[in-house]
Amino acid sequence: MNRGFSxxxxxxxxxxxxxxxxxxxxxxxYRLVRLDNGLSVILHQDRSVPVVSVNVWYRxxxxxxxxxxxGLAHLFEHLMFEGSKHVPxxxxxxxxxxxxxxxxxxxxxxxxxxxxxxxxxxxxxxLYLESDRMGYLxxxxxxxxxxxxxxxxxxxxxxxxxxxxxxxxxLELDTLLFPAGHPYSWSGIGSMADLSxxxxxxxxRFFRTYYVPNxxxxxxxxxxxxxxxxxxxxxxxxxxxxxxxxxxxxVSEPALDxxxxxxxxxxxQIPRLFLAWLTPKAFAADEPALEVAAAILADGKGSRLNQAxxxxxxxxxxxxxxxxxxxxxxxxxxxxxxxxxxxxxTIQAAIDHELDRLRTTPPDAAELARVINxxxxxxxxAMERVGSYRGKALQLNAYYxxxxxxxxxxxDLARYKAVTPAAVQAxxxxxxxxxxxxxxxxxxxxxx
Amino acid sequence: MKGRLVxxxxxxxxxxxxxxxxxxxxxxxxSAPPAPGPAPSLRLPVIEQRSLSNGLPVWIxxxxxxxxxxLNLVFRSGSGxxxxxxxxxxxxxxDMLDEGAGDRSALEIADAIDGLGAxxxxxxxxxxSAIRLxxxxxxxDEALAVMADVALRPAFPAADxxxxxxxxxxxxxxxxxxxxSLASIALARAIYGPDHRYGTPAMGTRTSIEALxxxxxxxxxxxxxxxxxxTLLVVGDVRPDAILPRLEQRFGTWAxxxxxxxxxxxxxxxxxxxxxxxxxxxxxxxxxxxxxGAARTTPDRAAIEVVNxxxxxxxxxxxxxxxxETHGYSYGAYSAFDLRRSPGPFMxxxxxxxxxxxxxxxxxxxxxxxxxxxxxxxxxxxxxxxxALSYPAEFETLTDLSRRLEELAIYEQPVDTLEQYVExxxxxTPGTAARAAATYIRPSTFVIxxxxxxxxxxxxxxxxxxxxxxxxxxxxLLEGA
Numbered sequence: 001m002n003r004g005f006s007x008x009x010x011x012x013x014x015x016x017x018x019x020x021x022x023x024x025x026x027x028x029x030y031r032l033v034r035l036d037n038g039l040s041v042i043l044h045q046d047r048s049v050p051v052v053s054v055n056v057w058y059r060x061x062x063x064x065x066x067x068x069x070x071g072l073a074h075l076f077e078h079l080m081f082e083g084s085k086h087v088p089x090x091x092x093x094x095x096x097x098x099x100x101x102x103x104x105x106x107x108x109x110x111x112x113x114x115x116x117x118x119x120x121x122x123x124x125x126x127l128y129l130e131s132d133r134m135g136y137l138x139x140x141x142x143x144x145x146x147x148x149x150x151x152x153x154x155x156x157x158x159x160x161x162x163x164x165x166x167x168x169x170x171l172e173l174d175t176l177l178f179p180a181g182h183p184y185s186w187s188g189i190g191s192m193a194d195l196s197x198x199x200x201x202x203x204x205r206f207f208r209t210y211y212v213p214n215x216x217x218x219x220x221x222x223x224x225x226x227x228x229x230x231x232x233x234x235x236x237x238x239x240x241x242x243x244x245x246x247x248x249x250x251v252s253e254p255a256l257d258x259x260x261x262x263x264x265x266x267x268x269q270i271p272r273l274f275l276a277w278l279t280p281k282a283f284a285a286d287e288p289a290l291e292v293a294a295a296i297l298a299d300g301k302g303s304r305l306n307q308a309x310x311x312x313x314x315x316x317x318x319x320x321x322x323x324x325x326x327x328x329x330x331x332x333x334x335x336x337x338x339x340x341x342x343x344x345x346t347i348q349a350a351i352d353h354e355l356d357r358l359r360t361t362p363p364d365a366a367e368l369a370r371v372i373n374x375x376x377x378x379x380x381x382a383m384e385r386v387g388s389y390r391g392k393a394l395q396l397n398a399y400y401x402x403x404x405x406x407x408x409x410x411x412d413l414a415r416y417k418a419v420t421p422a423a424v425q426a427x428x429x430x431x432x433x434x435x436x437x438x439x440x441x442x443x444x445x446x447x448x
Numbered sequence: 449m450k451g452r453l454v455x456x457x458x459x460x461x462x463x464x465x466x467x468x469x470x471x472x473x474x475x476x477x478x479s480a481p482p483a484p485g486p487a488p489s490l491r492l493p494v495i496e497q498r499s500l501s502n503g504l505p506v507w508i509x510x511x512x513x514x515x516x517x518x519l520n521l522v523f524r525s526g527s528g529x530x531x532x533x534x535x536x537x538x539x540x541x542x543d544m545l546d547e548g549a550g551d552r553s554a555l556e557i558a559d560a561i562d563g564l565g566a567x568x569x570x571x572x573x574x575x576x577s578a579i580r581l582x583x584x585x586x587x588x589d590e591a592l593a594v595m596a597d598v599a600l601r602p603a604f605p606a607a608d609x610x611x612x613x614x615x616x617x618x619x620x621x622x623x624x625x626x627x628x629s630l631a632s633i634a635l636a637r638a639i640y641g642p643d644h645r646y647g648t649p650a651m652g653t654r655t656s657i658e659a660l661x662x663x664x665x666x667x668x669x670x671x672x673x674x675x676x677x678x679t680l681l682v683v684g685d686v687r688p689d690a691i692l693p694r695l696e697q698r699f700g701t702w703a704x705x706x707x708x709x710x711x712x713x714x715x716x717x718x719x720x721x722x723x724x725x726x727x728x729x730x731x732x733x734x735x736x737x738x739x740x741g742a743a744r745t746t747p748d749r750a751a752i753e754v755v756n757x758x759x760x761x762x763x764x765x766x767x768x769x770x771x772x773e774t775h776g777y778s779y780g781a782y783s784a785f786d787l788r789r790s791p792g793p794f795m796x797x798x799x800x801x802x803x804x805x806x807x808x809x810x811x812x813x814x815x816x817x818x819x820x821x822x823x824x825x826x827x828x829x830x831x832x833x834x835x836a837l838s839y840p841a842e843f844e845t846l847t848d849l850s851r852r853l854e855e856l857a858i859y860e861q862p863v864d865t866l867e868q869y870v871e872x873x874x875x876x877t878p879g880t881a882a883r884a885a886a887t888y889i890r891p892s893t894f895v896i897x898x899x900x901x902x903x904x905x906x907x908x909x910x911x912x913x914x915x916x917x918x919x920x921x922x923x924x925l926l927e928g929a
Contacts (some may be wrong), residue, residue, distance in 0.1 A: 005871040023516055048513050049844045050488030085476040090773065093764045098830035099484050100837020119837050122484035132478060151776025151801075158731040159779050159799045165625035174537045223488070239475045267729060269621045301558035311555070315617045316609060339618060377565030377584055380514050 026379055026410040028392060031226050032400070033233075037242040038214025041233050042396045042406045046386055052222030053387030054116045054126040056134070057397040060210035061110040063183030063249055063328065067201055071190010074107040075153050076206050080114060081105075082145040085136030092129055099125055106389070107183055110327040111392065111401065117387030120223035124232050130218070131236035133377040134211060137202055146203060148193055157189045165268045170441050176260050176438045177276050177331055208349060210378060212243025217400055219291070221393035222386040231268060254329050255279055256311075256436045263441045270317065273344045274440040275334045275351065279431045281400055282325030288415045289427035290323040292334055295371040296363050296424065297321040297334070297354065304354045305334070313349055315342045327402075332432060344441050358428045364419035375416045379409060490840040490870070495853070495863055496688045500700040504675035504893050506692065507853055508682045515585050517684030518554065518846040519592075520856050521699075525576045525672035527650040529710055534664055535928075536652025538672075540612070540885060541665045542572035545579060549607040550597030552840050554608050557594060566591045566597065568827060573791045575744070576858045577672070579675055582847065585685045589694065590793060596698040602669060604662040616850070618877050620926055622858075627899040628799060631734040633925055638723050638895040639738055639793055644713045644793065653928025674704025674883060679857035683850045709752060712790040715740045715895045720915040725922060726902035733805040733900030734797075737812055739893045740792030744787040744859050750872040751884035752785055757831040759783050759889070764830075766815045777804040785888070789859070796886060802901050806908035809896065813914065818890040823885075825878050836870045 033041040062073045083089035096103055101118030116126040133140075140398075161167035171187045178185040216235065220229050256278050280286045298305045298321035309316035319336040336347050385391040399408035496508040527538045546568060547554040557735035561568045568591070579599045583591040625628050633649055640647030651657065680699065682691060718739065727734075742752055753761070760783025760918040771781040781798035796816075800808040843849055856865060896915065898905065910918060 048511075050490070050838055051841045051844060087481070090764070090769070091481075093762075094830065095481055097762050097764050097834045100487075100834055100839075100841075102838065102841075119484070119488055119840065121487055124482040124838075125484055128478070128482050136478075146771065148776045152772055152779060155732065155777070155799070155801055156779040158801060163627060163730045163732050165797075175800060190752075235476050267727075268625050270618070300562045302555055302562060307555075311611065314614065317615065319624075340621065366563070370559065373561055373565035377582075379515070380516055381582070381845075382583065383514050385518075386844070387841075414520070433461065 003226055013409050016165055024410065025383060026413060028383075028396065028407045028409055029291065030396060030406050031230065032406060033230055034264075035213065035234065035238055037240055038212075038236065039237055039240070040400065041230070041237075042217065042219040042400055043226050044219070044231050044392060044396060045224055046224055046392065047223045050120045050223045051386060052118060052120045052123050052220065052224055052429050053391055054123070055113055055219040055221075055392035055393040055397045056115070056216060057111055057113045057219070057319070058211060058216045059110070059246065059403055060215065060230060060303075061108050062186065062188040063109045064210060065183075066188070066202060068194055068448055069198055070186045070194045071153065071188070072194075072202060072206055073112060074188050074190065074197055075149060075195060075198060075217060076112075076203060077105050077107045077112050078149040079141060080133050080137065082149060083140035084133040085139035087129060087140060089140070092133075094255060095125060095129065096388065097370060100406065104389075107188060107189065108326070113397065114388060115394065117391075122441055123220070123229065126152070127232050127236045131240065132212065133218065134237070135240040137211065141200075146198075148200065149206040150295050153190060154195055156339070157192070161189060162403055164343065166266060166272050166442050168264055168266060169274055172264065173274060173276055173438065173440060174331070176440060177256065177278060178254050178329070182254050183251060184254075184326065197314045208243065210246060213237065213240050214242050215246045217397055219393045219397040219400070219406070221391065221396060227363060236296060249328060256438075259435055260438045262438075263443060265445045266291065266350070268444050269346050270338050270340050271441060271443045272335065272337045273347050274438070274442070276349065276440070277332045277432050277436070279323060279330040280325065281328060281330050284325065284330070284367050286427050286431070287323060287325045287330065287358055288419050289423040289430060290330070292368065292371050292416065292419045293358065293424050293432075294321040294323050294332065295374070296358070296367055299371065299374065304358070305336070305351060308350050308354050309336055309347065313350070314339055315347055344443075346409065351442070352434060355419035355428060355432055355434075356381070358425060360425075361430070362384055363424040368419070368421055368424070372417060376413060380412050383409075454655045487837055490843065491531050492843070492867055493849070498688065498692060498825070499677075500692075500696050502675050502700055502703055503613055504678060504680055504702075505857075506680045506682060506695060506698055507852070508686070508688045508691070508858070509849055510686065510688070511683060511849070512685050513684050514846075515586050517583060517588055517686050518596065518850045519581045519683065520681040520850045520854055521595070521677045521678060522681065522857050523672055523857055524575070524860070525585075525677060525707060526572045526576045526699065528645055528712060529672060529707070530645060530652075530670075531710070533656070534660065534804055535648050535656040536650070536658055537664050537668050538821065539650045539652070540578060540579045540616070540657070541668045542570045543612055543662075544604050544609060544665055545570040545602045546704055547599045547612060548603040548605040550601040550603075552594070552597055554605075557598065560594050561591065564591050568595060570598065572650070574646065574792070574855070580747045580850070588686075592694060592698050597796065597878050599673065600699075600702050604665045606662060609662055609665075613657060613660070617654060620651065620654055622658070623926060627730055627734040629796075630725060630727075630922060630925070631736040631897050631899040632795070634723055634725055634899070634920060635736040635738050635795060635895060636793060636895060637925055639718070639740060640715060641809060645818055646712070646713060646788070646790070648928070653926060655928035658721045670704070671707045674703060674706065675699075675702055676706035680858065681850050681853045683846045683853070708744070714766055715791070717890070719897055720892055720894055720896070722896045722898065722915045722917040724902060724906065724909070724917055724919050725836045725897070725899045726919070727899050728903070730901050731802055732799040733802055733808075733898050735800050735805070735808060735812070736797050736897045737894050738793050738795035739895065740791050742787055742888060743790055743791045746845060748884050748887065750789065751876050751880045752888060753835055754787055754828060754873060754876045755819065755881050755884045755889065756783055757834055758823065758828070759815065760781060762834060764820070767798070767812065770810060770815055771798050771800065772813050775804070775807070777801060777808045777811070802904050804898060805898065805905040806912045809909075809912060810915060813891055816894070817887055819889050821884045822878055822882055826882055828876065828878060832873050832876055839870055840861045
């Protein structure tokens with residue numbers, strides 16, 4: 001990553017140009033430009049349909065929140081749609097929809113990104129809107145819009161967590177897994193009390209601290225002319241002043257030295273078990289082996305936990321497993337919903353039996369090949385779309401911010417192809433221990 | 449800036465950081481948003497229409513962007529063809545296709561497909577059933593062999609049927625925990641009643657699921673999964689002349705006569721009423737409001753879509769602006785017409801915080817009533833433009849393309865339907881929009897379903913006096929007769 005990039009360079013630095021080269025299906029040619037104000041710009045041409053996607057990535061998430069203000073990064077994301085100095089409230093969406101565009105955004109622990117997918121003739125509109133809220137958001141915000149979006153976010157929390165079956169488990173899991181004070185130990189949606197306490201000044205300070213061009217990158221992918229797109233990005237974003245550099249969060253490696261057990265009651269008919277472990281962060285050396293382990297355990301009908309829990313003995317209604325690598329740390333989760341009448345202890349014993357097998361014996365080559373083939377095909381499928389939550393505009397931005405190289409598609413796939421059966425076994429043995437994990441049970445309320 | 453408060457502190461700090469930065473670039477003129485250039489026209493790919501020796505139509509679109517191919521075999525029969533007393537048979541048949549077929553067990557099918565890096569799914573709606581394969585072209589032949597077994601030779605093994613049945617019964621149990629799902633199920637029942645197929649979930653009820661036998665599934669498959677009722681869609685990195693012989697080998701000798709269609713029962717306009725389902729302790733009320741809407745083949749389709757875009761089809765639609773952006777009652781409100789072979793439901797929906805349930809209903813009906821007033825063309829234009837200009841994005845991926853073709857195949861529409869869509873939408877006038885609104889958005893006929901904390905919300909609903917209130921239990925909706 002180039003966060004420490006100095007503003008002293010007079011002209012924008014052209015780091016890499018690869019357009020027009022003969023390409024493999026996973027090669028994504030791009031142009032990377034740095035503006036004087038520190039904004040990184042990634043441009044990629046794909047003319048298969050007359051559509052363009054603009055993805056703006058800010059290196060800020062719930063991990064940057066302070067005690068008493070949980071939920072601020074996500075609440076702030078909502079406020080970004082409520083108008084800026086030259087774009088009155090409501091116009092952001094109205095202008096985009098009238099141009100045939102769609103948009104959305106998402107905030108997680110580490111980053112917040114915004115996108116517009118629109119017909120390619122309207123590219124400049126998206127750049128105008130994104131640059132106006134990057135440069136001039138606060139002049140368009142009011143206490144009323146903050147209060148309105150605070151209510152909307154509280155309703156989002158009610159709908160997605162408080163009233164959703166098992167929803168509160170998602171709020172608890174990271175709190176149980178990470179030590180108190182770790183930036184991942186609170187949930188991104190925030191507590192109702194903190195949402196209520198958030199002031200306009202909190203919002204303004206958050207904007208001035210994190211929503212600066214030198215803490216952001218813009219990716220434009222689709223039916224574009226590279227020179228023209230670069231000209232338009234420069235036109236709209238160059239005037240935005242550089243902010244104080246944002247120092248990367250520095251936290252010590254979290255550790256868990258015991259089993260943390262908790263039982264929640266919820267408005268559910270049948271119990272669900274959540275097991276969670278601390279694991280390496282995104283792009284760490286051991287991460288692909290853990291992702292492959294998750295797929296061997298729970299991806300597809302033939303996977304080990306599906307065979308053991310869902311198909312063979314029919315103990316569980318469903319089971320899933322995944323490695324969630326984030327910027328500061330990772331977690332690995334196994335989640336299973338019981339069949340009516342089956343106890344979670346029985347389910348946990350069956351899961352542990354399968355983890356023990358993988359801990360002591362490497363998976364066979366065919367099992368590994370099944371997983372790798374699936375991962376490879378999913379890389380090709382991801383090449384088809386430029387926008388939305390899975391398209392190339394986002395992925396170029398994500399790779400750039402994680403490893404400093406936007407076209408990391410083939411290199412990323414190579415990480416998975418290099419995983420050996422022995423590496424899977426070693427990763428399970430090292431990280432998915434029986435005596436250092438969270439065991440969270442969600443059970444029906446009395447009388448259900 | 450609409451009289452908005454501008455914070456001095458914020459402005460001052462921005463000036464300070466600017467002074468500390470490098471020389472400021474020339475400022476662009478932000479006084480008006482840049483106007484988009486001429487709209488790009490959608491270059492619809494050529495659809496090669498061929499057929500196999502048994503008459504099975506094969507539609508092929510070449511797309512060489514990625515080394516993948518998408519094959520969808522669609523049948524023009526879905527849950528709408530479920531016989532009385534056998535609700536759920538179309539849905540269960542589709543679900544069971546890959547649970548053992550030809551000489552392959554359920555696990556062998558899954559392992560074969562996963563090992564090829566392919567994705568094979570089976571699914572059904574009220575109008576259709578489909579088997580869909582997405583596979584790297586290099587592994588097409590092996591995957592085709594599996595797909596043909598799944599489509600033509602499902603075994604419906606007894607043990608697998610019992611497992612899937614149990615899975616469905618457990619899912620049905622879990623629906624009790626989901627206020628939003630319950631509200632949608634109750635709305636369909638309130639609109640269509642227990643005797644019309646659309647009044648019961650596609651999956652069926654506990655009683656009907658328990659009654660289904662392998663013989664029912666075989667009968668449904670034999671009747672409806674025939675080439676005269678099907679179209680095979682192929683989109684991707686293939687050449688028509690090269691792939692046709694391979695399709696002929698797998699699908700060319702299968703036969704059968706076209707099924708007779710079961711006419712669905714008629715429906716009549718309802719009188720406005722409220723159905724209340726208690727969900728004690730919840731923090732939101734799930735509101736679903738609706739009535740019988742329109743059939744897929746209605747000549748009013750373009751006008752209906754424009755009117756719905758205005759009402760609840762997008763973020764800036766009236767319902768979402770009102771309930772979310774103005775009042776903050778909800779995370780989002782929307783409306784939709786589900787256009788089916790027989791007239792499907794219109795539904796407006798939101799989850800609203802419990803203490804705002806009555807207030808939210810007032811706002812819903814304020815917006816329904818406002819649609820009766822003429823909409824000026826200046827307000828219709830953004831809705832038309834949204835539908836017309838976002839249309840090309842619906843053709844981006846192989847899967848997107850194949851789904852657009854499915855719609856033509858299922859509803860037996862000419863290929864130029866796709867090309868004419870934009871023109872039809874742009875031709876909607878204030879007059880045609882007003883007629884569609886008057887015909888299809890009739891608030892006096894709407895059924896209102898609310899799943900929420902009854903003790904808290906019922907007094908407010910009674911005071912609102914919007915319509916008579918009936919209280920429903922969950923049991924009869926999910927258990928069946």
